[in-house]
Amino acid sequence: MTKIPVGGETELPPEGEALLEAARAVQSRAYAPYSRFLVAAALRDENGMIHVGVNVENAAYPNGTCAETAAITAMVTAGAREIAAIAIVGGKGDFCPPCGACRQRIREFARPSALIFLSDENSQRRVHTLGELLPESFGPAHLLSNS
Numbered sequence: 561m562t563k564i565p566v567g568g569e570t571e572l573p574p575e576g577e578a579l580l581e582a583a584r585a586v587q588s589r590a591y592a593p594y595s596r597f598l599v600a601a602a603l604r605d606e607n608g609m610i611h612v613g614v615n616v617e618n619a620a621y622p623n624g625t626c627a628e629t630a631a632i633t634a635m636v637t638a639g640a641r642e643i644a645a646i647a648i649v650g651g652k653g654d655f656c657p658p659c660g661a662c663r664q665r666i667r668e669f670a671r672p673s674a675l676i677f678l679s680d681e682n683s684q685r686r687v688h689t690l691g692e693l694l695p696e697s698f699g700p701a702h703l704l705s706n707s
Contacts, residue, residue: 572685575604576677579647580685582610583627587649590614590627599650601627605640615650628662632669643670647677655680663694672697 572580582602590598592615599615613630628648635643643666650656655678658666666674672691679685691697 572677572687575645576647576675576685576687579604579610579645580649580677580679582612583647583649584679586612586614590650591616593617594619594621597651599627599648599656601631601646601648603628603631603635603646604644605635605638606642606644607640608644609635609638609640611635611638611640626659626662628658629665632665635669641669643674645675645677646670647679649679651680653681655684655686657688657693663690664697666690667694667697667699 579602583600587598587600590600592598594617600612602610602612604610611631611634613627613632613634615625615627616630617624627650628646631646632643646666648656648658657678658676667690670690672689674690676688676690676693677685
């Protein structure tokens with residue numbers, strides 16, 4: 561984990577703060593009537609555009625959509641193909657890092673050096689690289705190098 565402590569909190573670069581703010585702005589739009597676990601994600605693509613997404617639950621739980629996946633879908637729909645950085649907020653008081661499936665989905669569109677910004681309800685902050693959260697990952701180059 562990469563942390564920059566300032567007065568007991570982690571101070572993030574402006575990009576991280578902007579992405580966390582964009583995620584918090586849409587967090588209340590999450591559709592989570594069963595768990596009430598509202599999650600939002602905001603990512604910046606290779607063109608500097610910000611795309612947001614929220615989790616959407618379904619009564620048949622496996623059919624729900626994570627916030628990170630929704631943000632990635634919005635990015636791809638807009639024509640972008642690379643995640644430069646992503647921020648995730650949510651949960652019930654603690655940090656809400658991406659689940660394993662979302663880490664792999666992020667990896668499809670991001671380099672291992674991409675930054676992942678997290679914030680809890682008390683505005684504590686953490687920043688990780690994708691490589692820290694998904695070490696020795698399998699990515700597009702593994703398949704493309706064999707074609």
